[in-house]
Amino acid sequence: MKLLRNNLLEAFCAVVECGGFSEAQFRLGISQSAISCRIRDLELALGYRVCERGRSGFQLTERGKIAYEKACEIIRLVEDFDAELLELRGTITGQLRIGIVDTVISLPGFPLVPALQRFFSKENDVNLELVVASPNDLKEGLITGSLHIAIAPFKRKRDELEYIKVCSENHYMYCGKAHELFACDTDEISPDILNNHAVCQRSYDMIVARDAKAPEPKAIVTNMEAAAALILSGKFLGVLPDHYATQWVKTGEMRLLEHPDLTWTSEFYIASRKSQAHRQAVEWFIKALLHGL
Amino acid sequence: MKLLRNNLLEAFCAVVECGGFSEAQFRLGISQSAISCRIRDLELALGYRVCERGRSGFQLTERGKIAYEKACEIIRLVEDFDAELLELRGTITGQLRIGIVDTVISLPGFPLVPALQRFFSKENDVNLELVVASPNDLKEGLITGSLHIAIAPFKRKRDELEYIKVCSENHYMYCGKAHELFACDTDEISPDILNNHAVCQRSYDMIVARDAKAPEPKAIVTNMEAAAALILSGKFLGVLPDHYATQWVKTGEMRLLEHPDLTWTSEFYIASRKSQAHRQAVEWFIKALLHGL
DNA sequence: TAATTACATTGATATATTTCATGTAAACAT
């Protein structure tokens, strides 16, 4: 019983992700009938149907969903295994899966871009996958192995992960040109404004909730660009990293609401798994990240 | 680059464990030339030689050793993966790797034998592997995944493992018929005898070292039978579980050196990994183990 | 009712793997 033979699982995953056999042809580079055979063989080996398909639409069965999750996992493990053994050859190879949060390219001291330059200026066979997600999803990814390295503001540290501080980011409160506070006097700005105005926050930050009477945020965003859009609308106050907001402050579309109690700092860390025979590609990339510090 | 294609790794591992191609034929059930091809393909894919072979003997290269370790690991992972997906079918299947310490069959309350009866009286497709090793090796096995369940006297508990107490074992000091203490008076028996006589111990027990002036053990054994042999020789005192020693006490070949300070108890636990989607086979076996308690 | 879509099936073809027979080189026995 070998489910990993003949790329049965790769076919299965491709079919799931493409939502059907016909579309998966192009991804897999084989004919539709070959895919049909592979799924048939897989189901034959498993003894149950993994998906319903046909003109009536594509859908995973209950067992199929579980099988798909596990298949993705073992495929990643096997990829990493291949890479580990190939790296014994001397050349570094394989997938390198890196995760970051959004809106960091302009963050001063964020080491990704120079690290990429460094890393890929040496000849290698590494395939990069760069994922943008929330710190929490990134943490999950590191733990499950779907990510090798993540760079983000991690607040709670996990035992099984290793953290290296790389830089920090300052956040301030901003409002848009159309907002009533845009033209107010400086001495009107106090933490009190949070109670009188709608505020938008990044779901994972919630850094506004500093004092007890912090208001329910009126809008939750998962992404800086979304926050900027809400702020620019003039209907929301919002917290942005200064390096990001500065472009609109310059053009007069936003105003910094300056007050000592309305500033926050996040510490950015490189995180990766402890206690695991790290692959060379991973180690080298971390080295590349740290090189400029 | 797929190292898992065509059972290349299975061939490699078999060859390593059989110490050569010719012997591995029988294990793998394919011809020697087929093995030769597989190893050639593996080395071609890897880009380096994994073993030296020929009339001059079989030997892994340095990289080959690493590759072998990792190959064993991924094969186990894939086996478990197969089993997990197959179990979605309803039937429980796959490898079930169980570890115990030696000399436990006669331990009253040790749940293995009734559990085996229970478990295998229901029809299933499980392949059992029963390993005898030290508690420390068993712990390692659980953590690395080479074992699913272990039953042993675990003293230190590991966070990533789950323990269920099942029974306990009493240990006493014994000497052989030829030993000078064999015929001594009962009131001559005290912890002091440890300082005046050679003592043998199981390497992982070391339960004799209770007081500060515990002596260097003269002999270390890794196995109860070995301890019994040393004790029967009359040259060593030694600690044995009562259920094991009783056979020789009955025949007059050993004497129990009874003293309140020369008794020890080990608690036996069923251990398995926490926080891991346990396979049905594993869960069911644990249930079978607990059934009689 | 015909056309379309999405997949299944089939037989031909291509590819991969194994075996059988044989070759080679090192170790061993004589």
Place this chain on the structure above:
DNA sequence: ATGTTTACATGAAATATATCAATGTAATTA
């Protein structure tokens, strides 16, 4: 030395496996 044995390598033929192209089928849609 010489021949023999052992352990693996190699090549051609045989076998098994996977893929493709073509076609069939069933559920939608026009």
